[in-house]
Amino acid sequence: MTSSIDLRQTLFQECEELLEALDDGLTLLWNGSDADDVDQETVNAVFRAVHSIKGGAAAFGLEALVRFAHHFENALDAVRSGRLIPTPDIIGVFLRSADYLADLVASARNDAPSHSTHGPDLVTRLNEMLPSSQADLTLKPAPATLPNTVDESAEIARFQPIAFSFEFDTTPEPETVFQIHFACTRRLYAVGHDPVHIFRSLADLGTLQTQVDSSSLPTFAEMDWSEAYFAWNLALYTKESVAAIHTVFEFLEGICTYEISVLPSDQKSEVDVLEAQAARALSAPEPDVVPVVVPNDLKAAQGYSKPEKSASSSAPSQRGSVRVDLELVDRLINIVGELVINQSVLAQCMQDSGISGQSDVGTSLDEFRSLARELQENVMAIRAQPVKPLFQRMARIIREASDIAGKTVDFEAEGEAVEVDKTVIEQLVDPLTHIIRNAVDHGLEQRSARLAAGKPEIGVVRLSAAHRSGRVLIEVSDDGAGINRPKVRQIAIDKGLVPADAVLEDSEIDKLLFLPGFSTAAKVTDLSGRGVGMDVVRSAIQSLGGRVNITSTPGKGTTISISLPLTLAVLDGMVVDVAGQTMVVPITAIVETLRPSAADLHHFAAAGKVVAVRETFVPIIDLAEAFGHRAAMEDYSNMVLLLVETGQNERWALAVDKIYDQRQVVIKGLESNYGHVPGVAAATILGDGKIALIIDPDETAQRKRRAFGVVTNPISEEA
Amino acid sequence: MAVTSFERSKADDRELVSFRVGGQDFCVDIMSVREIRGWTPATVLPHSPPFILGVINLRGAVVPIVDLAARMGLEPIKPHARHVIVICIVFQQTVGFLVDAVSDILSIDRSLIQPTPTISSEITRAFFEGVIAIDQRMLRLIDIKAVLPPITPRQELS
Numbered sequence: 016m017t018s019s020i021d022l023r024q025t026l027f028q029e030c031e032e033l034l035e036a037l038d039d040g041l042t043l044l045w046n047g048s049d050a051d052d053v054d055q056e057t058v059n060a061v062f063r064a065v066h067s068i069k070g071g072a073a074a075f076g077l078e079a080l081v082r083f084a085h086h087f088e089n090a091l092d093a094v095r096s097g098r099l100i101p102t103p104d105i106i107g108v109f110l111r112s113a114d115y116l117a118d119l120v121a122s123a124r125n126d127a128p129s130h131s132t133h134g135p136d137l138v139t140r141l142n143e144m145l146p147s148s149q150a151d152l153t154l155k156p157a158p159a160t161l162p163n164t165v166d167e168s169a170e171i172a173r174f175q176p177i178a179f180s181f182e183f184d185t186t187p188e189p190e191t192v193f194q195i196h197f198a199c200t201r202r203l204y205a206v207g208h209d210p211v212h213i214f215r216s217l218a219d220l221g222t223l224q225t226q227v228d229s230s231s232l233p234t235f236a237e238m239d240w241s242e243a244y245f246a247w248n249l250a251l252y253t254k255e256s257v258a259a260i261h262t263v264f265e266f267l268e269g270i271c272t273y274e275i276s277v278l279p280s281d282q283k284s285e286v287d288v289l290e291a292q293a294a295r296a297l298s299a300p301e302p303d304v305v306p307v308v309v310p311n312d313l314k315a316a317q318g319y320s321k322p323e324k325s326a327s328s329s330a331p332s333q334r335g336s337v338r339v340d341l342e343l344v345d346r347l348i349n350i351v352g353e354l355v356i357n358q359s360v361l362a363q364c365m366q367d368s369g370i371s372g373q374s375d376v377g378t379s380l381d382e383f384r385s386l387a388r389e390l391q392e393n394v395m396a397i398r399a400q401p402v403k404p405l406f407q408r409m410a411r412i413i414r415e416a417s418d419i420a421g422k423t424v425d426f427e428a429e430g431e432a433v434e435v436d437k438t439v440i441e442q443l444v445d446p447l448t449h450i451i452r453n454a455v456d457h458g459l460e461q462r463s464a465r466l467a468a469g470k471p472e473i474g475v476v477r478l479s480a481a482h483r484s485g486r487v488l489i490e491v492s493d494d495g496a497g498i499n500r501p502k503v504r505q506i507a508i509d510k511g512l513v514p515a516d517a518v519l520e521d522s523e524i525d526k527l528l529f530l531p532g533f534s535t536a537a538k539v540t541d542l543s544g545r546g547v548g549m550d551v552v553r554s555a556i557q558s559l560g561g562r563v564n565i566t567s568t569p570g571k572g573t574t575i576s577i578s579l580p581l582t583l584a585v586l587d588g589m590v591v592d593v594a595g596q597t598m599v600v601p602i603t604a605i606v607e608t609l610r611p612s613a614a615d616l617h618h619f620a621a622a623g624k625v626v627a628v629r630e631t632f633v634p635i636i637d638l639a640e641a642f643g644h645r646a647a648m649e650d651y652s653n654m655v656l657l658l659v660e661t662g663q664n665e666r667w668a669l670a671v672d673k674i675y676d677q678r679q680v681v682i683k684g685l686e687s688n689y690g691h692v693p694g695v696a697a698a699t700i701l702g703d704g705k706i707a708l709i710i711d712p713d714e715t716a717q718r719k720r721r722a723f724g725v726v727t728n729p730i731s732e733e734a
Numbered sequence: 735m736a737v738t739s740f741e742r743s744k745a746d747d748r749e750l751v752s753f754r755v756g757g758q759d760f761c762v763d764i765m766s767v768r769e770i771r772g773w774t775p776a777t778v779l780p781h782s783p784p785f786i787l788g789v790i791n792l793r794g795a796v797v798p799i800v801d802l803a804a805r806m807g808l809e810p811i812k813p814h815a816r817h818v819i820v821i822c823i824v825f826q827q828t829v830g831f832l833v834d835a836v837s838d839i840l841s842i843d844r845s846l847i848q849p850t851p852t853i854s855s856e857i858t859r860a861f862f863e864g865v866i867a868i869d870q871r872m873l874r875l876i877d878i879k880a881v882l883p884p885i886t887p888r889q890e891l892s
Contacts, residue, residue: 349794350794352794353793353794356794596777596778597777641780642780642781643780643781644778644780683794683795683796684796685789685796686885687826687827688789688795688796688797688798688827688828688829689779689786689789689796689798689883689885690883690884690885692779692780692781692782693780693781694780694781695779695780698777698789698796700791700794700796704791705775705777705791706776706777706789706790706791706796707777708777708779708780
């Protein structure tokens with residue numbers, strides 16, 4: 016049973032790749048829909064993707080998926096055969112159908128019913144676009160256009176059955192004998208099919224005799240290794256109908272040719288007679304006899320008559336890749352992490368024992384270090400994945416959102432090839448969805464408002480990814496009205512988030528959007544304003560070690576930028592001393608470090624101390640006290656303060672005894688062996704092999720705030 | 735000293751690692767013991783219960799160390815290089831137990847394991863599977879699952 020679960024898993028993985036290919040193809044068609052000629056290869060690729068999804072789904076009895084894919088496929092087939100001209104409208108329906116198909120795949124994967132209600136509507140629209148003659152055929156399970164009979168004598172002449180039968184039925188009942196001529200293309204092998212599986216499937220239907228036709232096999236020297244030279248003549252004794260045989264070949268449509276003819280059962284003996292001829296034919300092969308290929312589909316035949324083109328255009332969608340268990344990759348990353356730590360331990364040992372760095376040992380150790388680093392970088396790269404699937408998902412979100420909001424939106428994506436840690440990509444889905452919906456719902460104006468402002472009537476939402484100094488920058492921008500600052504300010508005042516008389520900079524007003532409980536939508540729409548706001552987005556990004564920023568120009572639009580670490584396995588940290596304990600503070604949280612003068616430090620009643628930083632007062636957290644290493648210090652003037660900014664826009668000063676160094680550390684979870692330590696995000700192993708704890712500034716600050724028993728107001732504090 | 739020698743262990747036998755903590759004899763099932771190593775200073779974990787000495791680096795894994803004496807309400811051990819850490823793996827959780835010294839590996843017939851005597855503290859009693867009488871001594875068979883420090887979940891801060 017496990018193998019069938021594995022297979023199911025594989026099916027869904029394949030579906031994902033196919034959906035991606037489908038999306039790519041449709042996007043290509045969409046972009047090229049103004050052009051007069053439709054790229055046939057792209058249409059074929061799109062068709063094949065839907066067809067393969069349908070095939071895979073059928074194998075697992077995923078009814079809903081098969082049914083919808085079937086309608087979708089019919090419409091695409093009409094385009095493929097030139098009966099339907101893909102106008103932008105039609106491609107729009109296709110895109111939505113692809114979205115719905117993805118929904119169905121997802122719901123099949125999770126074994127949960129799909130929440131999307133677009134299905135029946137899309138089916139209607141897909142059927143409506145079909146030329147009327149095709150409409151009646153839509154529900155037929157197998158292609159009915161194949162020639163079922165051919166000239167028998169010609170067929171028999173070619174037919175050379177012998178020898179090798181898969182199953183032998185000892186009590187034969189009345190059966191039909193089907194003769195099948197089957198030839199495959201190189202693509203059949205390239206996508207991993209094997210004729211023997213087809214033969215087995217056929218043998219399941221009855222008794223199968225196979226005979227290979229090697230007549231087109233060139234001499235050894237002329238042979239192209241990847242070409243498919245063999246064809247087969249098959250004789251199938253079965254009680255099944257011809258449709259059952261077509262079903263076997265269904266998944267191979269376009270990558271093989273086959274032809275089925277019926278031999279009346281009383282002619283069976285002739286088949287036996289033919290065996291003798293066949294034996295003769297085998298002993299004296301005639302290489303110049305080219306087998307007649309009867310294509311099952313003319314369009315498809317065109318496809319393989321120019322294999323070079325099909326190979327080149329399908330190449331980008333077939334990345335050479337290996338599916339690896341993520342756990343295995345993580346283990347590998349861990350081991351390599353150990354290796355790097357081990358190297359630094361060795362280096363420390365060498366230093367301690369007084370061996371010179373110039374010695375042979377020292378040189379070898381240096382080489383070891385660079386190799387270990389290189390290994391680490393490469394192993395980390397395994398986890399990295401292009402953001403493309405994420406962006407495609409966002410394109411779907413935009414289509415959905417623009418449908419609901421009744422706005423026409425142009426989606427532009429850039430930097431789809433940028434690679435980010437897989438976990439980061441997964442964790443980004445929700446925050447990005449939220450940001451994108453906001454951009455469509457709140458960011459872009461209604462059409463009339465856009466026209467009145469002299470802007471193009473179609474709004475643009477741009478999603479881009481780029482590498483910036485060791486981090487990944489993801490930006491969502493719209494060309495909408497920008498943040499309505501007076502309104503935002505008023506809402507913040509109404510909700511008691513800022514005092515009514517607060518004087519706020521523009522950027523401070525923009526940042527108000529990130530405060531918990533803030534939602535500017537005047538009414539709760541279908542899209543946004545479901546109670547979760549940008550504060551959730553912000554904390555999600557921060558939990559990934561990222562930062563989020565917002566900029567806006569009135570009348571021009573809003574840009575939300577997210578800066579993320581490349582990986583979650585390492586982190587840039589500041590190594591500090593806290594009452595004799597070595598600890599690490601993530602650099603991303605630190606705004607600045609300062610050594611306070613006594614004049615900058617102020618007591619604040621019994622609640623603790625604050626430090627003056629350029630006219631604002633920032634509360635101090637003594638880390639040694641927060642972690643229970645000692646009582647709070649009376650005087651911080653000998654200590655170093657790390658100014659951090661938390662997810663709630665609050666600034667705190669973390670007091671530490673000393674800063675050692677700044678370095679990249681490998682993150683080690685505490686949770687599996689021990690559990691969560693308040694105020695601590697994780698642990699790491701230092702060069703001396705000792706463990707240092709990585710501080711979670713957010714949680715430390717929140718604990719401090721709870722200890723105060725007050726909800727501090729970040730804005731009023733800063734302003 | 736073992737009731738049955740190690741070599742003649744039968745299917746009904748349990749193999750145990752015995753050690754001393756605070757002058758008393760204890761043992762755990764050998765299946766849960768992964769390795770035994772000397773004491774190395776641990777990194778202190780803030781806000782941890784008193785019996786948690788901290789975490790050590792065990793070939794790249796972060797492993798918490800439990801002072802077994804303190805865990806059972808005895809005088810806490812003052813860790814020194816001669817003390818021994820028994821590393822156990824239970825339900826994929828790796829934990830080290832600090833003990834005074836490891837004494838022996840025994841093979842004990844299951845029938846010789848007696849129920850834990852009714853002692854005053856139910857909490858302490860829950861730590862043990864039973865007791866074994868050997869050479870006029872009492873071996874306390876520790877239920878390793880019970881003495882594991884409970885995993886503290888992350889508290890969701892509002």
